[in-house]
Amino acid sequence: xxxxxxxxxxxxxxxxxxxxxxxxxxxxxxxxxxxxxxxxxxxxxxxxxxxxxxxxxxxxxxxxxxxxxxxxxxxxxxxxxxxxxxxxxxxxxxxxxxxxxxxxxxxxxxxxx
Amino acid sequence: xxxxxxxxxxxxxxxxxxxxxxxxxxxxxxxxxxxxxxxxxxxxxxxxxxxxxxxxxxxxxxxxxxxxxxxxxxxxxxxxxxxxxxxxxxxxxxxxxxxxxxxxxxxxxxx
Numbered sequence: 001x002x003x004x005x006x007x008x009x010x011x012x013x014x015x016x017x018x019x020x021x022x023x024x025x026x027x028x029x030x031x032x033x034x035x036x037x038x039x040x041x042x043x044x045x046x047x048x049x050x051x052x053x054x055x056x057x058x059x060x061x062x063x064x065x066x067x068x069x070x071x072x073x074x075x076x077x078x079x080x081x082x083x084x085x086x087x088x089x090x091x092x093x094x095x096x097x098x099x100x101x102x103x104x105x106x107x108x109x110x111x112x113x
Numbered sequence: 114x115x116x117x118x119x120x121x122x123x124x125x126x127x128x129x130x131x132x133x134x135x136x137x138x139x140x141x142x143x144x145x146x147x148x149x150x151x152x153x154x155x156x157x158x159x160x161x162x163x164x165x166x167x168x169x170x171x172x173x174x175x176x177x178x179x180x181x182x183x184x185x186x187x188x189x190x191x192x193x194x195x196x197x198x199x200x201x202x203x204x205x206x207x208x209x210x211x212x213x214x215x216x217x218x219x220x221x222x223x224x
Binding site: 042045102 | 117121145147155156157158159162201203205209210211212213214215216217
């Protein structure tokens with residue numbers, strides 16, 4: 001069984017460009033979470049989705065950031081008009097239920113020049 | 114006050130010793146507590162979870178929970194160099210089932 005698959009693993013963007021990060025959860029998992037991690041810092045919750053629904057996006061900036069988890073295909077975290085402060089590792093995690101036992105992907109490391 | 118607080122370390126222990134990691138949390142209603150291990154440049158992986166007051170042992174790892182003190186700890190017995198990593202304490206919030214993480218404690222086991 002494949003774990004959580006994230007791509008790209010590394011992404012370089014110039015300021016003002018768009019970053020699109022993809023996440024395929026563990027097969028059978030319907031709960032997807034996105035977290036952001038800065039160096040020497042913990043994981044910061046961004047958004048929690050189930051199929052076709054955003055359950056909680058309280059940790060995601062209201063501007064420039066969006067997330068989706070369509071009926072078919074991976075979950076997408078989209079960052080428009082990136083700025084240097086968006087440089088971070090973005091981790092996707094999935095679970096079978098919302099009980100805290102998360103399986104994490106390897107992360108997508110975004111660098112904004 | 115941060116939702117989940119940990120000593121950042123680094124915590125350096127000799128091989129074979131016990132590493133003791135501490136974590137406090139602010140949401141008194143939280144019921145589920147987790148320890149994740151993260152190697153440098155890698156993703157976090159779940160190593161322990163605990164729901165009830167007291168101790169829970171799994172191999173060389175023991176998690177301890179004291180809800181009255183809002184305190185969780187992780188003991189690593191017979192520490193090995195392969196235990197060198199950052200350990201993240203995570204708490205499932207009672208109001209929205211969101212998993213909140215501490216900043217992590219970096220452990221270095223000296224051979």
